[in-house]
Amino acid sequence: MLRSTKQLYGDSLGTAQGEIGQVKDFYFDDQRWAIRYVVVDTGSWLPGRLVLLSPHAFGNFYQDGESLLVNLTRQQIEDSPVIESHKPVSRQYEEEYFRYYGWPSYWNGDGMWGATGFPMVPPPHLVPIMEQSRDGHSENGNDPHLRSTKAVTDYHIQTHEGAIGHVTDFMIDDRSWAVRHLVVETGHWFAGKEIALSPTHVERISYEESKVFVDVTKASLSGAAEYHLPEPVYHDTKNFDD
Numbered sequence: 001m002l003r004s005t006k007q008l009y010g011d012s013l014g015t016a017q018g019e020i021g022q023v024k025d026f027y028f029d030d031q032r033w034a035i036r037y038v039v040v041d042t043g044s045w046l047p048g049r050l051v052l053l054s055p056h057a058f059g060n061f062y063q064d065g066e067s068l069l070v071n072l073t074r075q076q077i078e079d080s081p082v083i084e085s086h087k088p089v090s091r092q093y094e095e096e097y098f099r100y101y102g103w104p105s106y107w108n109g110d111g112m113w114g115a116t117g118f119p120m121v122p123p124p125h126l127v128p129i130m131e132q133s134r135d136g137h138s139e140n141g142n143d144p145h146l147r148s149t150k151a152v153t154d155y156h157i158q159t160h161e162g163a164i165g166h167v168t169d170f171m172i173d174d175r176s177w178a179v180r181h182l183v184v185e186t187g188h189w190f191a192g193k194e195i196a197l198s199p200t201h202v203e204r205i206s207y208e209e210s211k212v213f214v215d216v217t218k219a220s221l222s223g224a225a226e227y228h229l230p231e232p233v234y235h236d237t238k239n240f241d242d
Contacts, residue, residue, distance in 0.1 A: 002180060003061070004229060005149045006169040012067045013040055013053070017074045019067070020045060026149040027052070027089065028170070028179055033199040034112050035177040036146060037089070045074075052083050055119040056103045061174035076101075089146050118176050147205065157184050157197070158211045161218055168194060169229075182212070183227055189218060194227040 011023045025039035037052040059071045070077075081096045083089065091107075098105050109115040149170050156163045169183035181196035203213045 001061075001174050002171045003174050004169050004171060004183075006153075007229075008068075009150075013038075013070055014067045015070050015072055015074055015077075020070065020074060020077055021051065023068070024050065026170070026172075027146045028149060029106075029145050030147050030202070030205055031145045032106075032112050033179040034106070035172055035179065036106065039148075046078060050083055051077055051080065052089070052097065053077075054097075054101070054103060055177040056101065058119075061177075112176060112178060151207075152205065152212070154210075155205070156211045157182075158213045159216055159218065163187065163211075164189070164218060164221065167212060171196065183229075186221070190222065195221065195224040196227045 005026050008023050009025075013020050013023065021040040021042040023038055024041040026035050027037040027039065028035050035055060037054055038057075040051040040053055042049050042051055053070060053072075057070050057072050058068065061068070079100075081093060081100055083093065094107075095105070104114050106112070106114045106119075111117045113119050153167050153169070155167050157165050157167065165184045165186040167182050168185045170179050171181040171183065172178065173180050179199055181198060182202070183194055184197050185194050186192060197214065197216070201214045201216050203215055205212050
């Protein structure tokens, strides 16, 4: 089943002990196109503090009304490593974070989640030792591949022929937490319609230019079906794909 990040912003998050805050943002990995963290505004519970929750914390993506249930205690979350909201997430922080919860790292292994394609928690004796990431990032460096969905929303979609529109939403798989589509509002050339674009077409993302560079043409996109957000959103959502 697919979920819209735009629709999830502001949803409450709860544990067995009660509410812990609201969804503020998502950090996604622009190499493997997966949501790595839910950014939580803890509100009055932990005033002035943002918390990161890995998809490992959710188990099955269970939504009770507008509340997402988390498989952690409030004490575990309160004692978790503190993220500095004004700085990028560092690999050093991530290693401390995953050690604290006893979860396997996603950056070691060939799967989307390291050894697997899903955020599953293996028995403790199978959790790999933290190492330098396979893509060459040092443990002290900031991870340049973690990006905010809110920040990338409104980025222009840039083809080799010019701009074709801007990002309005991200559709994520609620089992693997993979980003399946970027929702794009097209420009006047396509009557401002929204279409769904697969991340496989993304060449790179530029923060400096606020652009997402893609390898498609206007001619190929002209045949794409107009995107509509159904309730609920399933895997058979119409999209422009290979």
